Amino acid sequence: MQLRYIDEFRDPATARALVERIRNDAGDAPVRLMEVCGTHTVAIARIGIRPLLSGAVTMVSGPGCPVCVTPDGYIDAAIALGRGKEAMLASFGDMLRVPGKSSSLEKEKGKGLDVRVVYSPLDAVELAAASPDREVVFLGVGFETTAPAIAGAIRTAAVRGVANFSVLPSVRTIPEAMGVLASDPEVRIEGFLCPAHVSVIIGADAYRPVAEAHRIPCVVAGFEPLDILMGISMLLRQIRKGVARVENEYSRVATASGNRKAQELVREVFVPCDTGWRGIGVIPGSGLRIAERYAAFDAEEKFGVPVVYSPEKTACRCGDVLKGKILPDECPLFGKGCVPEEPYGPCMVSSEGTCAAYYRYGTP
Amino acid sequence: MCLGVPARVLEKSGAAAVVELGGVRREISLMLLDDVSVGEWVIIHAGFAIERLSEEEAEQTLSLLREIADATEIH
Amino acid sequence: MDDRILLSHGEGGKRTRDLIAQVIARHFDNPVLAPFLDSGLLGKIDGEIAFTTDGYVVTPPFFPGGDIGRLAVCGTVNDLAVCGARAVAISCGLILEEGLPLETLERALAAMKEAAAEAEVTVACGDTKVVEKGKGDGIFITTAGIGVSVDGWRPSPPRVRPGDRILLTGTMGDHQVAVLIARQGLALSAPVLSDVAPLAGLLLPVLERFGDRVRFMRDPTRGGVGVTLNEMASTAKARFALEEAWLPVREPVRGVCEILGFDPLYLANEGKAVLIVDGGAAEEILAALRKHPYGREAAVIGEVEAGAPGVRMRTLAGGLRAVDYPVGDQLPRIC
Numbered sequence: 042m043q044l045r046y047i048d049e050f051r052d053p054a055t056a057r058a059l060v061e062r063i064r065n066d067a068g069d070a071p072v073r074l075m076e077v078c079g080t081h082t083v084a085i086a087r088i089g090i091r092p093l094l095s096g097a098v099t100m101v102s103g104p105g106c107p108v109c110v111t112p113d114g115y116i117d118a119a120i121a122l123g124r125g126k127e128a129m130l131a132s133f134g135d136m137l138r139v140p141g142k143s144s145s146l147e148k149e150k151g152k153g154l155d156v157r158v159v160y161s162p163l164d165a166v167e168l169a170a171a172s173p174d175r176e177v178v179f180l181g182v183g184f185e186t187t188a189p190a191i192a193g194a195i196r197t198a199a200v201r202g203v204a205n206f207s208v209l210p211s212v213r214t215i216p217e218a219m220g221v222l223a224s225d226p227e228v229r230i231e232g233f234l235c236p237a238h239v240s241v242i243i244g245a246d247a248y249r250p251v252a253e254a255h256r257i258p259c260v261v262a263g264f265e266p267l268d269i270l271m272g273i274s275m276l277l278r279q280i281r282k283g284v285a286r287v288e289n290e291y292s293r294v295a296t297a298s299g300n301r302k303a304q305e306l307v308r309e310v311f312v313p314c315d316t317g318w319r320g321i322g323v324i325p326g327s328g329l330r331i332a333e334r335y336a337a338f339d340a341e342e343k344f345g346v347p348v349v350y351s352p353e354k355t356a357c358r359c360g361d362v363l364k365g366k367i368l369p370d371e372c373p374l375f376g377k378g379c380v381p382e383e384p385y386g387p388c389m390v391s392s393e394g395t396c397a398a399y400y401r402y403g404t405p
Numbered sequence: 406m407c408l409g410v411p412a413r414v415l416e417k418s419g420a421a422a423v424v425e426l427g428g429v430r431r432e433i434s435l436m437l438l439d440d441v442s443v444g445e446w447v448i449i450h451a452g453f454a455i456e457r458l459s460e461e462e463a464e465q466t467l468s469l470l471r472e473i474a475d476a477t478e479i480h
Numbered sequence: 481m482d483d484r485i486l487l488s489h490g491e492g493g494k495r496t497r498d499l500i501a502q503v504i505a506r507h508f509d510n511p512v513l514a515p516f517l518d519s520g521l522l523g524k525i526d527g528e529i530a531f532t533t534d535g536y537v538v539t540p541p542f543f544p545g546g547d548i549g550r551l552a553v554c555g556t557v558n559d560l561a562v563c564g565a566r567a568v569a570i571s572c573g574l575i576l577e578e579g580l581p582l583e584t585l586e587r588a589l590a591a592m593k594e595a596a597a598e599a600e601v602t603v604a605c606g607d608t609k610v611v612e613k614g615k616g617d618g619i620f621i622t623t624a625g626i627g628v629s630v631d632g633w634r635p636s637p638p639r640v641r642p643g644d645r646i647l648l649t650g651t652m653g654d655h656q657v658a659v660l661i662a663r664q665g666l667a668l669s670a671p672v673l674s675d676v677a678p679l680a681g682l683l684l685p686v687l688e689r690f691g692d693r694v695r696f697m698r699d700p701t702r703g704g705v706g707v708t709l710n711e712m713a714s715t716a717k718a719r720f721a722l723e724e725a726w727l728p729v730r731e732p733v734r735g736v737c738e739i740l741g742f743d744p745l746y747l748a749n750e751g752k753a754v755l756i757v758d759g760g761a762a763e764e765i766l767a768a769l770r771k772h773p774y775g776r777e778a779a780v781i782g783e784v785e786a787g788a789p790g791v792r793m794r795t796l797a798g799g800l801r802a803v804d805y806p807v808g809d810q811l812p813r814i815c
Contacts, residue, residue, distance in 0.1 A: 044427045044734055046411040046446065046458060049467055053725065056797040058474035065477070079815040080407045089799025106815060133451070134811025147808075160666050160740065160812050161452020163434060183451075186407040187814060190451040193436045238407030241448065241456045264407070266797040267470055293463040294448050294456050303437040303455065381807045392807070393815040402801045408814050410738045427735025429670040449739070451814050 046293070050265030059270035060093050066277045067097030073229055074098055074276055075222065075365050077215055078184075078236030079106035079393030080264050086402035088266045098273055101365035102398075104218055105236065107183050108135045108391035110318040110363070111211045114349035116141030119180055119209055121346055123154045128176040130156045131165035136180055139390050162194035162208075169198070169206035178340045181208040186238040188212050188329060189303035192310035195331070195338045209340040210331055211348070213316060215239055216247055217327040223255035228364050232276035235261040237268070237291045242307075244299025245289045256285040263291040310335055317350030319387045320359040357386035362395050369399040376400060409450035411458050414443050424449060485580040490610030499608065503582065507589035512569070512604045520604030522569055527628040530565035532556060536621040541588060543662035545654070545673025548621055549591030551750060554678045555701070556625035557599045561680040562697040562753055563635055564687050565627030569604035570596070572623060576608065577616035588619060599678035601625075633687040635696035637716035644695060644784040645762035646720060647755040649682065649769055650675065650777040652705055653733040653747030660736070666812060668739070670732040677751030682772045686755075690765055693758040700754055705781075706745035706803050708754055709791045716756070722782035722793040722803065741813040746806045756784065 043049070071094075076082065082102045085091070091100060104110050116139055122128045130146065137147045137158065150156040159165050162179050169177035181191040191208060198206040215236065222228050235248055240261040248259040258279035262272025272290045279286060289295055307329070316328025331339035341347055357379070358372040369375050369388065379385035381397050388396035412424035412431075420435050424447065434453045435441050447454035481502050488495040500516060512520045534555050541548040557567045572592065576585065596603050658674040660666065679699070687694055696716070700708035705727075713720050729737075729744045737744050751774060757765050762780055769775035782793070791803040 044731065044738065045413075046463055047738060049463075051796050052470075053796050053798060055470050055474040057479060058477040059470075060798065061479050062473060062477045078407055083815075087795070087801055088797040089793075089795045089801035090797055091799070093799050108815060133814045135813045135815050137811055138807065158665070158811055161433075163452050164665075164667070183814065184407070186409065186455065187451055189437050189455065190453045193434060193453060197436075236407055238409045238448070238450060238455065241409075266795075270797070271470065271473075290466075292459075293466055294458050300437060300456050302439060306437065391815065392813070401804050401806075408741045426739060428732035429668055429735035429739065431668050431739070 047265065050263065050267040052267065056266050056270060059267065059274055060090065063094060063270065063274050063277060064097050066274065066281060068281070071096055071099045072231045072277060072280055073101055074232045074234055074273060075101045075103045075230045076234040077103040077105040077219060078239065079391065081105065081234060081236060081269065082395055082398050083393050084264045084269060086398040088269070089402065090270070098277065101230070102395035103222055103365055104318055104321060104363040106391050106393045106395070107211070107213060108139055109387040109394045110213060110320065111139070111182055112317055112319050112348065112350040113141045114351060115209070115211050116145065118346045118348045119146065119178070120144060120149050120154065122178050122209070122340065122344055123149065123156065126176050126344060128178045129168060129172065130154065130178055130180060131159045131168055132156060132180040133182065134158045135391055135393070136182055140384060162191050163197060166194050166198050166203055166206050169203045170201065173205055176205050176207070179206070179208045182211040184212070184239050185214055185242045188307045188311060189242060192306045195310050195335050196306065198338055199335060204337070207338050207340040207343050208331065209348070210329065212311065212329040213318065214327050214329065216251060217324050218318065219248070219251045220254070221324055222364055223251055223257055225364060227366050230257060230365065231280055233257060233259045234269070234272050234276065235259050237261065237263045237295065240291065240295040240299070242300050242303050244297055245287050245295055246297045247299070248287045252285050252287050258285045259287045261289045261291050261295050320363045323350070359386035359388045362388045369396040372396070407450065409448045409455060411446050412449050414441060414445050414447060417441065417443055422454065424454070481582060483582050485576045485578060485582065485585065485610055487578050487610050487612065490576070490608060496608070503586060504589065504606070504608070507593045508603045508606070510602050512602050513606070520569065522604060525568060525628060530560050530563055530627040530629055531624070532559040533624040534559060534622070537617060538659060539617055540662050541584060541619055543674055544658045546676035546750070547588060547591045548619060549588035550595040550676050552621040552623050553592050553595035553599060553601065554676050554750060556623045557601055557678040557680055558699045558753070560625050560627035561683045562699050564633045564684070565629045566680055566684055567599060567601040567625050567627045569602045570623050570625040572603050572606040572621065574606065574608045575616055575620040576610050577618050578610055578613040580618050584619065595678065599680060630684055630687050633691055633694070636692065637696050637712070639692065640695045640716040640718045640756050640784055642784050642786040643759040644756050645759050645780050646709070646722070646782040646784070647757055647762065647766060647769070648705060648728065648779055648781045649753045649775045650751070651728045651730045651733065652749060652752070653729060653737070653744040655750040656747040657733050657736050666740070668736060670736055672730065672732050672736070675749055675751035677774050679751065679753055679774060682769065682774045683753055686765060686768050689768065690761055693761040694765065695756040695758070697753050697755045700749050700752055702748050703806065704744070704746040704748055705754060706743070707805060709803065710805050712754065712756065713789050713791050717789050718784050719787040719789055720782055720791045721785045722791065724793055724795045726779055726781050728777050728779045742810045745803060746810055759783065
């Protein structure tokens with residue numbers, strides 16, 4: 042039985058043909074393409090196409106994993122809230138094993154911290170409504186795909202008067218980071234594979250400034266094997282033709298202007314700000330903080346626990362991996378001091394991190 | 406950061422809907438979309454429908470992919 | 481009888497005797513257990529003995545397609561079956577939390593009785609302890625199982641060689657998804673039933689018929705087929721190559737995996753076995769498995785190839801990826 046609009050985009054014969062098309066278009070040297078989405082990182086690793094594309098394309102991963110780029114100070118702040126305020130922490134599963142300075146949510150859960158894994162931020166609002174005598178803090182981590190959902194949960198809590206609900210935000214936006222990477226001469230990106238669902242929210246047009254200012258082609262691509270291969274093929278063709286446009290492979294969902302209603306909700310609840318990206322540093326205008334009118338739902342304001350961003354430990358080369366300057370196995374710690382079970386740096390932290398994906402799915 | 410999947414809207418009540426994917430059902434929020442109808446396909450992420458999936462565009466993309474597949478010689 | 485378990489039910493006094501006589505004995509009224517001595521006397525057993533032990537802590541105790549009682553019996557029977565042994569007797573150790581509704585205990589015991597009858601195994605002895613409220617998760621069951629090895633077959637990992645085929649007796653992930661849905665924290669509903677089943681009737685006749693053409697077998701419980709194959713590859717010092725297109729997974733299990741970002745390879749199963757078999761006999765063995773109700777969807781999922789030990793998979797897209805150990809249990813993700 043087929044899963045509709047999923048299985049058709051996994052057809053093996055078409056995948057083979059697209060790989061062939063990419064190889065036919067290859068030049069003398071492989072082109073460097075960067076994806077900036079953890080879901081793309083994992084999808085590419087799981088379909089195992091790197092060896093098939095070698096010589097034609099080098100896929101490089103950028104800082105597309107919101108978990109990986111969240112400062113370790115965030116985890117520490119969350120743990121402090123859980124312990125000090127006896128708050129119930131509600132989180133996406135992705136955050137559980139992320140190490141803070143000395144511990145993780147999973148480890149603290151083992152010591153009695155009340156941590157609940159939720160699929161939706163609305164589930165956290167329900168948890169709060171069901172336990173009015175406890176503070177419930179939702180760990181709002183994500184990029185633009187998730188920002189509307191977090192905003193929706195905050196607005197829902199406001200409308201329903203669920204006063205014991207708040208969000209500790211760690212929301213970042215992608216285009217500014219793409220600009221930083223495109224400007225860095227050491228990074229050398231020839232094309233961006235743009236994230237499917239971020240693009241669904243912000244619209245494909247959001248990448249035009251990057252494409253035009255840096256003359257780098259941008260293609261919005263879905264996450265299924267055929268989407269990724271087609272997206273790569275479209276980038277390659279633009280590079281061959283010497284053009285730098287924004288194209289949309291994921292036209293069945295993403296549009297040029299995006300989801301306006303979602304964008305309005307985000308503008309209502311959040312305000313852009315400068316924010317630190319673990320492994321990279323502060324990128325101006327790349328974060329979203331909760332607006333004044335919703336301060337009552339901002340855990341940082343409510344409890345006075347600022348999330349501190351501080352520069353990283355030195356042996357770790359995550360910064361260079363996140364910027365695509367080196368491949369994971371070029372980091373001296375990769376597979377030695379730094380493995381998925383005991384991650385040293387952010388890239389190994391999340392299962393969508395560049396190093397973690399490389400480690401787990403690379404051929405033995 | 407963007408795990409989202411296509412699901413069909415089975416029932417609707419106000420700003421909530423029950424969607425279905427492969428026999429699996431979940432209630433999700435329609436807060437981010439206007440005028441979604443029963444029978445439409447949407448992409449769901451973190452308990453919300455974040456956008457519609459256009460069946461027409463999907464068919465067009467698949468046609469294009471098939472054309473490319475037919476036109477490409479495999480060595 | 482009270483309608484809830486009390487600490488005094490575990491203290492050895494009258495309440496304990498009442499619990500045994502009025503509740504437990506009704507479900508396990510076989511001649512070995514009936515006298516309720518300190519041991520079950522099994523008499524002479526002909527053949528080579530296999531011995532296993534297990535603990536069951538599943539929450540919630542009842543889920544679509546099964547329950548902790550059935551799980552306890554089948555898990556024990558299957559650990560013996562995949563080592564080529566027919567279960568003869570199992571023990572049943574109950575650790576009950578103070579406050580557990582008696583009805584829950586009754587349902588679990590009734591399920592154990594039914595499963596034991598299906599698996600043709602005797603519950604030969606048992607024990608009951610009660611812990612204070614808050615110190616247990618309702619009901620825990622520990623078992624030990626004694627079995628007799630079938631003639632002429634022993635698990636032989638060293639005999640695994642390139643050209644051998646990897647068989648899976650049915651669909652992956654049904655059990656873990658059924659339990660996940662029963663926990664309700666994710667508000668999903670799906671027509672998925674746990675696959676919990678006793679496999680001696682499926683596997684032992686295959687061993688008796690095909691002998692050493694079956695190299696060895698494991699049941700892919702915690703960590704799923706992915707973890708089990710890694711362990712088998714390590715034990716046999718062999719390299720396994722899977723074909724993603726050949727992995728059997730039910731549609732709603734796939735649906736749940738897509739929504740939550742799970743990989744079905746790492747989901748637990750409780751009614752399946754992985755077999756490494758001689759390549760030449762694979763089709764015949766597959767046909768034999770498919771004749772049995774618990775093997776209808778059996779499939780070849782890969783083969784053994786030459787090279788360094790490990791597990792890898794050819795993907796639908798024609799690429800190649802490693803199938804490694806996961807880091808802990810899968811958690812619902814948004815990335």
